[in-house]
Amino acid sequence: MTATIAAHDPERATLDKAADENFPVAPFFLPRAWRTDLMAVYGFARLVDDIGDGDLAPGGADARLLGVSATDAQDRLVLLDAFEADLRRVFDGTPRHPLLRRLQPTVRRRALPVEPFLGLIAANRQDQLVTRYETYDDLLAYCELSANPVGRLVLGVTGTSTPERIRRSDAICTALQIVEHLQDVKEDLGRDRVYLPAEDLKRFHVQETDLAAPSAGASVRALVAYEAERARDLLNEGAPLVGSVHGRLKLLLAGFVAGGRAAVDAIAAAAFDVLPGPPKPGKVQLLREVGVILRGEG
Numbered sequence: 001m002t003a004t005i006a007a008h009d010p011e012r013a014t015l016d017k018a019a020d021e022n023f024p025v026a027p028f029f030l031p032r033a034w035r036t037d038l039m040a041v042y043g044f045a046r047l048v049d050d051i052g053d054g055d056l057a058p059g060g061a062d063a064r065l066l067g068v069s070a071t072d073a074q075d076r077l078v079l080l081d082a083f084e085a086d087l088r089r090v091f092d093g094t095p096r097h098p099l100l101r102r103l104q105p106t107v108r109r110r111a112l113p114v115e116p117f118l119g120l121i122a123a124n125r126q127d128q129l130v131t132r133y134e135t136y137d138d139l140l141a142y143c144e145l146s147a148n149p150v151g152r153l154v155l156g157v158t159g160t161s162t163p164e165r166i167r168r169s170d171a172i173c174t175a176l177q178i179v180e181h182l183q184d185v186k187e188d189l190g191r192d193r194v195y196l197p198a199e200d201l202k203r204f205h206v207q208e209t210d211l212a213a214p215s216a217g218a219s220v221r222a223l224v225a226y227e228a229e230r231a232r233d234l235l236n237e238g239a240p241l242v243g244s245v246h247g248r249l250k251l252l253l254a255g256f257v258a259g260g261r262a263a264v265d266a267i268a269a270a271a272f273d274v275l276p277g278p279p280k281p282g283k284v285q286l287l288r289e290v291g292v293i294l295r296g297e298g
Contacts, residue, residue, distance in 0.1 A: 010061045011043070011098040027255070029248050037157045040106040043099040044087075045120055045150060051079045052124025053191070065097045076128050084121050087114070112156045116149030131193045136230070139197055140174060147177035158249050165245075171238035172256055178231040179263045182224055183278035185211055196223065213275055221272040228264050228272065235260045242293055250294070258289035265289075 030038070047062070049055075054076060056062045063073035066082040073079070089095040090104045091114055106112065123146035133139045151169035155161040181188065181195035188195060189211050201208070204223040211220065235257055242253045262281035270279040 010057050010065065011102070027252065029251060031248070034157060037106040037110060038154070040099075040103045041150075041153050041157065044103050044117060047097075047099050048080070048083060048120050048124050051076060051083060052127050062097070067096060077125065080121055080125050080128075084118070087117055087121065090117075106157070110157050110159070112153065116152045116156075119145045119149040127193065132198060133195060134198045136197045136200065139178075139195060142195075143174040143177045144170070147173040154252075158245075160245055160249065165241055168238045168241035168244070171234045172241065172253075172260065173238075175231040175234035175238065176256065176260050178227060178234070179260055179267075182227055182231070182267055182274055183263065183280075185224075185274050187278075196227065200226065211275070216273040216275045220275070224267065224272040224274055228267050231260065232264050235264070239293065243296065251290075254290050254293045255286075258286055258293055262286045262289045 028035075051062070054074075056079075060070060060073045063070070063079060063082075066079065066086055068075075068079055068082045083097075086095045086097050086100050090100050090107055095101050095104060123142065126142060126145065130142075133142065148170040151173040152161070152166055155165055155169060178195075185196070189208070194201075194208060194211070196206075196211075200206075200223060204219050204226070206219050206223050210217060213220075216224065239257050242250055242257060245253060259281075262285045263279075265285065266279040266281040267274060
């Protein structure tokens, strides 16, 4: 039944995934107008990731909506090119895909630029072509495309963008991306992707075959601990963003930082063994961390 619904209503199939995200997409305490626009942005980001990961709803409805033939419907680069063309219609025409038609009023209402959206498409295009990262700087450049645009769009929707806030937001978003990579080491390896920098694997004497083990050995744990500390440092660098805003936006941003810190703590609590499955923080741990941040203690 779910597959049947997804085949006929790809917009609903994509938006329904919001409930499974690590962090609330548009929590109830935000103003309705913000929630509407954040969900529109989420629909775009979720769909482009699903294209890049090959996770589109069965039936080929998304490809048809984008004008991609059945012959090319499995070609992710063709789909991403068609999606980019439809994105450009958001800014100067009438898009074909319902999720992009849903995005168009948000873009106009909030005067959002095209660049963050193009960045997310570029990240997914890169995922088809680049599966390993030699250095940490290479990984940061990828996060500039895959993660940082999301924070910039949140600031854009809420009308709070400044150069300093964007810098802090970028640090938080990059940290959250690194944490997600640490949680998903084995899943990513199954997709033939490794987001742990090759120079760090070499430094800690880790082979890629070690990442496929049922549980992590000492070298893998040391590597994960090293990358987790980098993520924590980035979260600390970005945390002053929370204190620079007020009201319900402050609570939302505190939730992002708290979610990242709680996830790092969960990884540490698992003794940095991420291979059996993604270590996830509990709600109590997350709420405690939110309180720490809002009190200005962290």
